[in-house]
Amino acid sequence: MQVDEIIEKKYGLGLKNTEIIKIKNEKVRIINKAASQLMSKINFRIKFFGLYLGKIKRNRKFVFSLFASTLFGKYIRKNIVEINEDELKSWILGKDIEKQINNSFEDFVVIKFKDYYLGSGYYKDGRIKNFFPTSKFKQYLNFFSHK
Amino acid sequence: MKKKAIRINTLKIEIDKLIKNLEDKGYILEKINYCDYGFFVNENGRNIAHEIEHWLGYFFIQDASSMLIPIILDAKKDDLILDLCAAPGAKTTQIAQMMENNGCIVANDVREDRIKALSFNLERCGVLNTIVTMLDGVKFLKKCNIKFNKILLDVPCSGTGVYEDVKITENQIKRLTTLQKALLKNSFNCLDKDGYVVYSTCSILKEENEDVIEYCIKKFGLETVEIKNFERYNLKESFLENTYRLEQPYQEKFFVCKLMK
Secondary structure (H helix, E strand, O other), X not given: OOHHHHHHHHHOOOOOOEEEEEOOOOEEEEEEHHHHHHHOOOOOOEEEEOEXXXXXXXXXXXXXXXXXXXXXXXXXXXXXXXXXXXXXXXXXXXXXXXXXXXXXXXXEEEEEEOOEEEEEEEEEOOEEEEOOOHHHHHHXXXXXXXX | OOOOEEEEOOOOOOHHHHHHHHHHOOOEEEEOOOOOOEEEEEOOOOOHHHOHHHHOOOEEEOOHHHHHHHHHHOOOOOOEEEEOOOOOOHHHHHHHHHOOOOOEEEEEEOOHHHHHHHHHHHHHOOOOOEEEEEOOHHHHHHHOOOOEEEEEEEOOOOOOOOOOOOOOOHHHHXXXXXXXXXXXXXXXXXXXXXXXXXXXXXXXXXXHOHHHXXXXXXXXXXXXXXXXXXXXXXXXXXXXXXXXXEOOOOOOOXXXXXXXX
């Protein structure tokens, strides 16, 4: 199964007019078709392209990156978990969240707070394991003190 | 005193939704007259840079003058655009937003640390249509095998329109203007027929602005193009025809000119 098919099946998200490119260590990047076609023509070395979409995991699972979740979140139809403000504080600090969804469900989910999407977690047995990239956002962790 | 401004990232969120969320937190937003998604911000004792919406890329802190340059470039969905001196990416991400992540942008800059900042901002803003290269600008323009229909030359400059106490020597100005002229001259190697270049600086110095344009008109047969309804953008026409300055007291000072061959 191709990555875009996994994403459509798991998250109900169709990625039209884009190309998904595997890089290393299960990671994939996404770029639009026009830019992808240009990449093959331009005569310079490319340092960076498109957006880091996420990682392909075994058993046909896919985990979105933080910024990909913020871009595509509003189009995702399945595997979304909404959190409240207390849970948001825990999430940004890198803590797992206790939350009952469905006893038989086990998979990656996208986290949502109000209109915002906050990356991915792994839900199993009433607990969402945190994949939020806390270390990248250390400088912003005092944001709660500014409320 | 300069007014802080933000650009709402319409790739990720609707303007009304974000305005409501920020106003609920106590921010006062005032729309910039020439930009539907640009707002001056009264922070009311808070710091908008620390808000969750900022670091998730739902808005970009960007001077109102800077927002004007991509608007003058008039980026459209199917364009092929070169942003030659792109870092750190405020204008690049705005161009991508205007294109709705369609078409293609090639964003270039010269140094690794600048490319890092540019790449992070492209990621943060959810940009899908941009390719980043790292080359000396003049080398890029001389060797590139692609023709673009629009080129943004937001050239390295003295920054005297941003930093009021910048001290700059005559030698430094000479080095900068030599580079600026070379970039402008060579940009037409990469321009499609009927394409145009937007040249901009955040300098108040005539040597980096009107003198560079006048030199390139006389030496290389370039033509400036009128920016229609320029008053709407708070621009004032300069002494050289079809060149413009933005000199509002609460914004960074810019120079802008559109050129064709």
